[in-house]
């Protein structure tokens with residue numbers, strides 16, 4: 001804690017430490033911006049695409065246009081991009097229920113899935129309406145002792161069970177484990193396809209979009225899904241989710257959002273469609289801002305002696321920054337300070353509480369324009385030892401830095 005008393009010095013040390021990483025992040029953003037721009041141009045997006053529609057929403061060109069743009073950017077065959085998808089969990093749930101049938105096996109090959117997916121799967125078989133309740137068979141392969149996917153075990157189980165689907169979660173979520181890079185996703189998918197060519201490889205892409213230059217479909221994934229109030233909404237989309245991938249698989253997932261036979265031909269664009277387009281256009285830049293904030297926070301906390309994951313200059317594949325705070329009091333202090341720097345709800349004091357879909361008390365900070373948006377600066381963590389805070393987002397790295405500086409200053413003064 002030797003540099004602790006001099007925040008200015010600490011800021012300078014932080015900036016110096018992360019400079020090369022920021023350069024790399026800028027290069028990725030430039031590449032991704034070009035990719036998105038090209039998709040807009042190729043699909044001749046115009047003012048006409050920004051009109052809302054009503055009723056069934058037949059021939060809704062707002063909806064069709066954004067789905068073409070997503071299809072192009074993710075190098076997929078088809079996309080479903082809808083404000084009627086209420087969250088990331090809903091998007092993923094449509095994929096699982098759309099594709100899996102009674103007595104099919106689904107195996108999570110990256111350990112236990114994200115908390116809100118547990119009731120969807122029906123882990124303890126206690127949630128009626130879950131996949132397991134409907135007779136889908138579920139298994140998961142824990143990460144190995146280095147917290148990486150256990151490849152020998154994956155090969156063995158997939159060869160034996162020939163599952164209908166494997167689940168891969170790219171982001172760490174609320175877990176102290178490395179996120180899984182596109183290269184690693186590619187290795188796993190090729191492993192799965194080698195021993196069981198018909199197994200569908202599904203990737204939960206939440207928090208991963210635009211962090212690398214490639215997306216999971218380019219690494220061989222058959223189907224991926226995510227939330228529009230995370231990366232691809234660019235902080236502008238007010239709600240929604242997306243599913244992209246192989247045509248027949250997206251169609252099956254779509255039957256769970258609408259109905260068999262109706263598929264993707266309905267769904268009025270009730271909210272201003274421009275927000276989905278503009279958000280997606282801004283997404284590579286906004287993801288860059290969020291990454292700069294994450295790297296900055298990682299470096300500053302590390303300089304103060306905290307353990308952070310990823311460490312500041314590690315290559316990233318998602319926007320999550322985990323910081324081990326080691327005490328309940330520090331969790332509260334950091335969340336309170338972060339909340340104080342928010343543009344919205346800055347006067348509110350965060351408190352740990354029960355959350356739908358989570359089994360432990362969770363503390364959250366985030367004064368966001370879009371409710372619950374985590375591409376905006378926010379932090380969450382379960383109130384349990386070792387008190388790990390998961391920090392993510394920020395629409396501007398300037399805001400991110402101001403916020404982290406305030407948090408660090410508060411932390412130093414509270415000791």
Ligand SMILES: *Cc1c(COP(=O)(O)O)cnc(C)c1O
Pocket residue numbers: 087088089090114116169171172173204206207227
């Ligand atoms: C956010 C997230 C989800 C979905 O969460 P929602 O809050 O329902 O959008 C699923 N998986 C991961 C890894 C996530 O980060």
